[in-house]
Amino acid sequence: MKPGYSKILISGNVIPKTKAHWDATGLDMVIIAPCSSAELTAVAWCDLIETWAGLKICKVWGAGEDSESLIECERA
Structure with missing residues (x-):
């Protein structure tokens, strides 16, 4: 990756610290069961x-x- 030029774009849920919407947090149950993971x-x-x-x-x-x-990322 070339710094300042190359970008990585990540599509995913970013859950707020408080008052998260049930639709976004409901996916936790789908992910936790088979993958031992969470949003x-x-x-x-x-x-x-x-x-x-x-x-x-x-x-x-x-x-x-x-x-x-x-989420837009680049090389640090």
């Missing part, structure tokens, strides 16, 4: 992308509280 909060996405992947989050776009978000 991620903004803090968890940041930790995953910036700490573990070594990337920088440029911007997060969201269409609403119950819809997926688009």
Whole structure:
């Protein structure tokens, strides 16, 4: 990846810390059962992308509280 040029776009739910919409959190049950996983909060996405992947989050776009978000990342 070329810094400042190449981008990675991630489509996923970014769950707010409080008052999360039931439609977004309801997916947790679908994911937890077979995969031992859960939907991620903004803090968890940041930790995953910036700490573990070594990337920088440029911007997060969201269409609403119950819809997926688009996370734009680039090389740190």
